[in-house]
Amino acid sequence: MKILVVGGAGYIGSHMVKRLLQSGAEVVTLDNLSGGYRDAVCGGVFVYGDIADTRLLNRIFSTHSFAAVMHFASHIQVGESVQEPSKYYQNNVSNTLNLLDVMVAFDVKKFIFSSTAAIFGEPQYTPIDENHPKDPINPYGRSKWMVEQALSDYDRAYGLKAACLRYFNAAGADPDGELGERHDPETHLIPLVLQAASGRRTQIRVFGRDYETPDGTCIRDYIHVTDLAEAHWLALEHLLAGGDSCAFNLGNGNGFSVQEVIDVARQVTGKPIACEDEARRAGDPARLVADSRKIREQLGWQPRYADLATIIADAWRWETR
Numbered sequence: 001m002k003i004l005v006v007g008g009a010g011y012i013g014s015h016m017v018k019r020l021l022q023s024g025a026e027v028v029t030l031d032n033l034s035g036g037y038r039d040a041v042c043g044g045v046f047v048y049g050d051i052a053d054t055r056l057l058n059r060i061f062s063t064h065s066f067a068a069v070m071h072f073a074s075h076i077q078v079g080e081s082v083q084e085p086s087k088y089y090q091n092n093v094s095n096t097l098n099l100l101d102v103m104v105a106f107d108v109k110k111f112i113f114s115s116t117a118a119i120f121g122e123p124q125y126t127p128i129d130e131n132h133p134k135d136p137i138n139p140y141g142r143s144k145w146m147v148e149q150a151l152s153d154y155d156r157a158y159g160l161k162a163a164c165l166r167y168f169n170a171a172g173a174d175p176d177g178e179l180g181e182r183h184d185p186e187t188h189l190i191p192l193v194l195q196a197a198s199g200r201r202t203q204i205r206v207f208g209r210d211y212e213t214p215d216g217t218c219i220r221d222y223i224h225v226t227d228l229a230e231a232h233w234l235a236l237e238h239l240l241a242g243g244d245s246c247a248f249n250l251g252n253g254n255g256f257s258v259q260e261v262i263d264v265a266r267q268v269t270g271k272p273i274a275c276e277d278e279a280r281r282a283g284d285p286a287r288l289v290a291d292s293r294k295i296r297e298q299l300g301w302q303p304r305y306a307d308l309a310t311i312i313a314d315a316w317r318w319e320t321r
C-alpha cells in the first residue's frame, strides 16, 4: 500500500509518516520544507515541491500508484490569515483543489484532510460536536470549511471519499523523542511556554486575563500529536475498507486554561517560567473543547496520551533534546 503524504515534513505530517512506516506502508512525502523535519522523515521517498505545481503532481501520480492521499500542508495562523487572506485562499483552497483534480484524473479517490476547530467560529455550545454550526470568523477557518464543502461536492460528482479531521489544539511530541513541534515563526502556546522554560525566550505573554473562564484565561483542548496521527491511521483504514466520507472532531474533551498550561509546565520542567500579561489576541474564542465521541464510537479511537502533563513532558524532551 502506497500513500502520498503532502506536507509530510511538517509537525503533524512527520508524525504521520512515522506511523505509516511503522505499519509497513510505502510512503511518498511531498513537501517544500527542508532542514530538520525533512531529515526526520527517515524512510520512504521524499519529493521536494508544491501542490501548486500541476506538472510535478502529474509526474508523481504517473510514477506511483497511490491507495490514498493525506494532506497536511497548509498555512495555519489565524492572525496572519486576516492580514493576508489571499495567501490562505490560494494555498489552502486553490492549491488543494489542484491536488484533488490530479487525484481524480489518476483515479485516486481516498483523501484524508487536515481540518480545524476554526471552522466552527465562536462556539454556541461546548463541548463542540460535529453538528455544531459552521460559521468561521477568520479566513483560515473559512479556507478549511470551503475545502470541506468542496469535498462533499467531489464525493457526489466523482466518488472521491474524504475524511475531514478537525483538530483542536495539536501539541506534544513523539514519545520516542525523534520528532517534535517546530513552526517558523512559532506562535503556539506550549512550545512558546517551553522556550520560556528553557531560556530561549525570557517570558511567555498571556493573551487576555479577562475572559469568562474560571481564571480569566482562554481554555483549549490539547491533543497529543501521536494520538492525532493514530486517528488519521484509523480514518485511512476506514476509507480503504470502502467506508464513506466522514468528518470527526479531534480533542480529548478536557479544557485547560492558558494559566493551567503554564502551571503544569512549571511542574513538569521545574522552571519558574516568567509571564507577562497582554491584551487579548484578535480572533481567540474563550473556550474551545471538542466532543470526540463520534470518532471513538465509529472508529474505535482511544487517545493514549490524554494527560496534559504527559503532553507537556514529551514536548519538553523535544525542546531540550
Ligand SMILES: O=c1ccn([C@@H]2O[C@H](COP(=O)(O)OP(=O)(O)O[C@H]3O[C@H](CO)[C@H](O)[C@H](O)[C@H]3O)[C@@H](O)[C@H]2O)c(=O)[nH]1
Pocket: 076, 077, 078, 116, 117, 118, 168, 169, 170, 187, 188, 189, 190, 192, 204, 205, 206, 207, 208, 218, 219, 220, 258, 281, 284
Ligand atoms: O504566546 C502565546 C500564545 C498563545 N496564547 C494563548 O494560548 C491559547 C492557545 O493558542 P495557540 O496559538 O497555541 O492555539 P490556537 O488555539 O490559537 O490555535 C489552534 O487553533 C487554531 C484555530 O482556532 C489553528 O488551528 C491553530 O493551528 C491551532 O493550534 C490561546 O488562547 C492564545 O491566546 C498565549 O496566551 N500566549
